[in-house]
Amino acid sequence: AQSVTQPDIHITVSEGASLELRCNYSYGATPYLFWYVQSPGQGLQLLLKYFSGDTLVQGIKGFEAEFKRSQSSFNLRKPSVHWSDAAEYFCAVGQNTGGFKTIFGAGTRLFVKA
Amino acid sequence: DGGITQSPKYLFRKEGQNVTLSCEQNLNHDAMYWYRQDPGQGLRLIYYSQIVNDFQKGDIAEGYSVSREKKESFPLTVTSAQKNPTAFYLCASSIGSGKPSGNTIYFGEGSWLTVV
Numbered sequence: 001a002q003s004v005t006q007p008d009i010h011i012t013v014s015e016g017a018s019l020e021l022r023c024n025y026s027y028g029a030t031p032y033l034f035w036y037v038q039s040p041g042q043g044l045q046l047l048l049k050y051f052s053g054d055t056l057v058q059g060i061k062g063f064e065a066e067f068k069r070s071q072s073s074f075n076l077r078k079p080s081v082h083w084s085d086a087a088e089y090f091c092a093v094g095q096n097t098g099g100f101k102t103i104f105g106a107g108t109r110l111f112v113k114a
Numbered sequence: 115d116g117g118i119t120q121s122p123k124y125l126f127r128k129e130g131q132n133v134t135l136s137c138e139q140n141l142n143h144d145a146m147y148w149y150r151q152d153p154g155q156g157l158r159l160i161y162y163s164q165i166v167n168d169f170q171k172g173d174i175a176e177g178y179s180v181s182r183e184k185k186e187s188f189p190l191t192v193t194s195a196q197k198n199p200t201a202f203y204l205c206a207s208s209i210g211s212g213k214p215s216g217n218t219i220y221f222g223e224g225s226w227l228t229v230v
Contacts, residue, residue, distance in 0.1 A: 009154070032217050043118075043204055043221035044157075051214035090156065092219075099145055099208035099219045100162040100172070107156055 002027040004093045006105035013081050014113050021076040021108050023091030032094040033074040034102070035065055039087045047089075050074065061085070086112040116141050118222035120205050126230045127192070127199065135190045135225045137205035145210035146188035147219065150174060151202040160203075163188055164210055192227060200229050 003026040013019050025031055032051050036044040048059025055067040065076045074091060088109050094102035118139045127133045139146065145164045149157040159172030163182040177196025182188055188207075192199045203225045209216040 032214060034218070036221075041202075041224070041226070043120075043223045044206075046218065046220065049218055094217050094219075096212070096214055096217060098164060098210065099147065099206075099217050100159065100164070100170070102217065102219055104157040106154060 002031065002093055002095070002101075002103060004091055004103055004105040006089075006091055006108045008108045009106070010109040010111065012111040012113060015083050016080050019076075019078045019081045019085070019110070021089050021091075021110070023074045023076065023105060024072055025074065025091075025093040026072065027093055027095075029095070030069075032096065032102075033065075033067060034092040034094065035059065035063070035074075035076045036090045036092065036104075037061075037087050038090065038107075044090060047076070081110075081112055083112045083114065086110055118205055118207055118220060120203075120222040120225050122225060123223070124226045124228075126228050128230060130194045132191055132193050133227065135192070135203055135205070135227070137188045137190065137222060139186050139188075139205075139207045139222075141207055141220065142185070143207035143209055143220075144185070145208045145216075146182065147206040147208075148172075148178070148180065148188070148190045149204040149206060151204060151224075157204065160190065199227055202226055 005024045035047040091105040121136045147162045148160040161180040163169035179191045205222040
């Protein structure tokens with residue numbers, strides 16, 4: 001069965017510092033991988049997705065993620081964090097059998113300090 | 115603008131009452147979903163529908179019911195059988211085709227349900 005783990009419940013970074021949020025998955029074939037962001041009391045917004053091809057994917061708001069098959073990871077990165085990036089981030093893994101097979105990690109809460 | 119609209123944003127339920135959360139999408143997506151979100155637990159799938167007039171139970175369907183009479187609408191009823199309904203509920207949709215992009219899920223803004 002597929003699974004996804006976000007090892008960090010919360011992370012605090014200084015504004016302007018770089019960010020890396022970790023995501024590890026378990027899945028037998030090549031997974032479909034997603035990162036979403038959620039502001040308090042809001043829905044989830046898609047940041048980026050990976051289906052195949054180039055393992056470094058670019059997303060919105062200056063985020064990128066790298067798929068590393070050997071490490072079963074899909075970590076999210078941003079070179080310089082802004083205070084507005086404070087939110088909860090969810091990694092998700094799916095299959096090409098329909099979105100109902102997509103499962104979500106427990107999330108990582110990002111705090112940004114001035 | 116295209117998107118997914120959930121209503122109401124906040125809903126209070128008395129014990130023993132059924133309540134219905136509305137979800138409408140104008141993205142022309144075939145598939146729709148309902149998730150429940152509790153703090154620290156991520157998202158759990160309640161029900162999903164891949165086509166009109168058909169829907170399937172997800173991981174935590176007990177105490178919930180849905181209908182899919184129109185492509186754009188997927189209402190969720192939280193029944194009195196759901197013993198712990200206080201949560202944040204998210205409706206979502208996807209294209210639903212066989213292409214990889216069809217598996218990308220898009221979300222509404224969510225509805226808070228509180229039992230009083």
